[in-house]
Amino acid sequence: MKQPAHQFASDNYSGICPQALDYLLAANQGDVPSYGNDDWTQRAADQFRALFETDCDVFFVFNGTAANSLSLAALCQSYHSVICHETAHIETDECGGPEFASNGSKLLLAQGEHGKLNLADVERLITRRSDIHYPKPKVVSITQATELGTVYSLEELHALRDLADRYALKIHMDGSRFANALASLDKSPAQLTWQAGVDVLCLGGTKNGMAIGEAIVFFERELAADFAWRCKQAGQLASKMRFIAAPWLGLLETGAWLSNARQANATAAYLEQRLRAVPGLRLMFPRQANSVFLELPATAIAALRAKGWMFYTFIGVGGVRLMCSWNTPRQAVDQFMDDLVSALA
Numbered sequence: 001m002k003q004p005a006h007q008f009a010s011d012n013y014s015g016i017c018p019q020a021l022d023y024l025l026a027a028n029q030g031d032v033p034s035y036g037n038d039d040w041t042q043r044a045a046d047q048f049r050a051l052f053e054t055d056c057d058v059f060f061v062f063n064g065t066a067a068n069s070l071s072l073a074a075l076c077q078s079y080h081s082v083i084c085h086e087t088a089h090i091e092t093d094e095c096g097g098p099e100f101a102s103n104g105s106k107l108l109l110a111q112g113e114h115g116k117l118n119l120a121d122v123e124r125l126i127t128r129r130s131d132i133h134y135p136k137p138k139v140v141s142i143t144q145a146t147e148l149g150t151v152y153s154l155e156e157l158h159a160l161r162d163l164a165d166r167y168a169l170k171i172h173m174d175g176s177r178f179a180n181a182l183a184s185l186d187k188s189p190a191q192l193t194w195q196a197g198v199d200v201l202c203l204g205g206t207k208n209g210m211a212i213g214e215a216i217v218f219f220e221r222e223l224a225a226d227f228a229w230r231c232k233q234a235g236q237l238a239s240k241m242r243f244i245a246a247p248w249l250g251l252l253e254t255g256a257w258l259s260n261a262r263q264a265n266a267t268a269a270y271l272e273q274r275l276r277a278v279p280g281l282r283l284m285f286p287r288q289a290n291s292v293f294l295e296l297p298a299t300a301i302a303a304l305r306a307k308g309w310m311f312y313t314f315i316g317v318g319g320v321r322l323m324c325s326w327n328t329p330r331q332a333v334d335q336f337m338d339d340l341v342s343a344l345a
């Protein structure tokens with residue numbers, strides 16, 4: 001049976017986008033200092049400061065689990081707690097990395113519709129106890145765009161900041177798909193982060209079109225004190241740092257990071273539109289970024305898989321997650337829809 005050339009499993013199934021690859025190859029000319037003491041790393045960090053319009057501290061690590069785990073560890077003592085959504089990647093997909101890196105800071109799970117924190121539930125967790133036996137709440141962690149393909153609006157971010165201020169909490173943002181949220185919201189990177197009170201952002205490069213690499217951006221710079229040592233100890237200091245930094249520079253300088261995200265979002269919007277035209281199909285959440293979730297009968301799932309289609313059914317609350325990437329073509333959607341319609345018949 002003919003395998004489809006494309007998939008909807010994850011944006012990390014995709015390869016390297018041309019701009020990231022061009023800069024990677026350009027960085028492969030000659031010898032340069034190691035451990036980030038090179039021009040590429042300096043230029044990439046400066047480019048982040050220009051992008052966010054502020055004097056932030058920037059670190060490059062290999063993956064998102066490390067970015068989240070190490071940045072949360074930097075915000076917490078071992079007796080602190082981090083409040084996050086029950087479907088948060090740090091809870092469900094990092095194998096206890098944040099707790100491990102922080103020597104035991106506990107994640108407290110809040111509920112909320114469509115993958116977004118419900119403020120009343122966050123406040124319930126903060127105020128439930130104040131005695132010495134309860135891990136002291138220190139951080140609220142949000143995912144932007146969320147694991148369920150929705151985004152926090154600017155108003156929601158500000159409301160969260162107000163709540164965090166009332167209890168002197170830090171805000172950590174898992175921005176594995178921050179570019180997709182940005183493309184969806186039409187606000188500036190500054191507006192959606194430090195101007196909305198985000199203290200630290202883990203910014204995803206891999207799913208956006210790089211081979212490897214995430215950036216950790218500290219807007220509150222005192223929080224980054226000694227962070228380089230933490231990265232080194234955790235095995236996250238790349239000696240050939242230029243090969244993470246240069247592709248980042250490529251994404252930012254050419255604007256590809258945003259056009260890649262726009263492209264992925266637009267393909268997901270097209271997929272959503274095609275799915276909505278099928279009578280009886282139920283989409284599970286509003287589609288606001290680059291993924292669509294839907295309910296399908298087990299027989300249809302099996303039929304699609306038999307045709308070679310790849311997608312996840314374990315994310316969040318179950319259902320079929322269809323994730324679009326920077327390089328997902330419309331024809332993939334069309335082909336998938338043909339196969340879906342016959343699978344449902």
Ligand SMILES: *Cc1c(COP(=O)(O)O)cnc(C)c1O
Binds near residue numbers: 066
């Ligand atoms: C993919 C992803 C990450 C990073 O995962 P790694 O595999 O460790 O790079 C972090 N947060 C979210 C929400 C993700 O989807």
